[in-house]
Amino acid sequence: MNQRLFPIFLILASFSFAQDTDGPKRFTLDVDPFYGSILLHNPDITHLITEHPTGFIVGFNQKTFGDKEWQQLYNYPDIGYSFVYQNMNNSTLGENLGLYAHYNFYFFKRNLQLRIGQGIAYNTNPYDKNQNFRNNAYGSHLLSSTYLMLNYNKENIFKRLGFKAGISLLHYSNANFRAPNTSTNTLAFNAGLTYTFGDDGEVQYIPREKEKVTEPIRYNVAFRMGLNESDVIDLGQYGFFIFSGYVDKRLGRKSAIQFGGDIFFSNFLKELIRFQSTSFPEMEVAENTDYKRAGLFLGHELFINKMSVVTQLGYYIYYPFDFEGRMYNRIGLKRYFGRKVFGALTLKSHGAKAEALEFGVGIRL
Structure with a gap:
């Protein structure tokens, strides 16, 4: 690791x-x-x-x-x-x-x-x-x-x-x-x-009037990266890169919904494709199979002050190599630095099967 x-x-x-x-x-x-x-x-x-x-x-x-x-x-x-x-x-x-x-x-x-x-x-x-x-x-x-x-x-x-x-x-x-x-x-x-x-003594909870939050549709661009490895032991760790673009719409003070797409450059798949094509010919995997993937997703963002909790459910629309199925999900944390720039730490999975821990940065316009 x-x-x-x-x-x-x-x-x-x-x-x-x-x-x-x-x-x-x-x-x-x-x-x-x-x-x-x-x-x-x-x-x-x-x-x-x-x-x-x-x-x-x-x-x-x-x-x-x-x-x-x-x-x-x-x-x-x-x-x-x-x-x-x-x-x-x-x-x-x-x-x-x-x-x-x-x-x-x-x-x-x-x-x-x-x-x-x-x-x-x-x-x-x-x-x-x-x-x-x-x-x-x-x-x-x-x-x-x-x-x-x-x-x-x-x-x-x-x-x-x-x-x-x-x-x-x-x-x-x-x-x-x-x-x-x-x-x-x-x-x-x-x-x-x-x-x-x-502090001793009785403490009073401060009630506040709920403020109505309305925003136009926002446009987001994010870049994520990290290291991961396939389930084949000792096949090696490889870097991955993900480019994401999506729109979000606030539903109120706490929540927003999202729709967008991801492009995945997962280098561990490149090695897994080579391994399966040479070691398991019965799997009929061609050595030149593309390792890249692309998907569309729906998401939800729960805002808590300067941070938020993100959940997304996606489907690969470009999927040349079969790895864990066409559905994927992502859950994680975002931390806003100012009104536009954010950092993110998210876990990408296929159901309960984790694929990668993603470190990301992005901008919300």
Whole structure:
């Protein structure tokens, strides 16, 4: 894996979640041990599901009270950072240690908390063709990781101490930076304590009038790049480049819809075509098959202050080489720098099968 790219990932994630707050400073610290099971999302990892993973999640959270408009729109979420330790209780898989940026969203009079965290994790025992060939889940030490927590949350039950309990979902994958990359998903039950500190006294949430947002159709151009590898182990990592153009239309303060196209220059496909044409003649792949692809997509963008969450569903209209089917999807984060320029970190997949982690820049006119 080209590990130099992952600090960029962490910096972009931190930018995406770092929203300045000018109001009262109140914080919480929570510690949640968990116990769970690895989900069988792919039969290729059946041999790795032997025991129940255990671990803990430590979260640091800053409260928001509505001094920014976006905070009121999303019911005054928390902004935070977290650390996750997970022992897979399987010597082949090893242990995972992760750092994340996260949001806590609240529902039902702030008794139900949904946490969404994104970050990077370090695996202690990835695939090695000589020493650990059975680990087809993690092909590298560094992994992209996402986790979700849905918890009953009650703060300040006794003085500053509170309680939370619920379920968590933890995902680890290297997004095909290096094969193999079957990945794991853990569903766990968690319970723990919270501690509140910072400004004392009663704090009032600031209500704000909702502003109506109307915009003309906007035109976007984006360039994405990165490294990835096919599922054939040791076939090599190759750079890819994607040029995208699309239009978007705001539906209100929170959302916009998108329509556009992508042109893909995926060099790992060039090597995969050569490999299949020479090693597997029964597949009837011509060595001069074009490795490029082009697609059209529909998308949605959810705006949260200076960042947004992007989801897109696409279909290849130019598809000379069959790789994982004609449908593709993309999900990720955008961070706006001013009104026009943005950076993006997105995961391109075919269903649940990741193809690449994309680093992008663009302009919205």
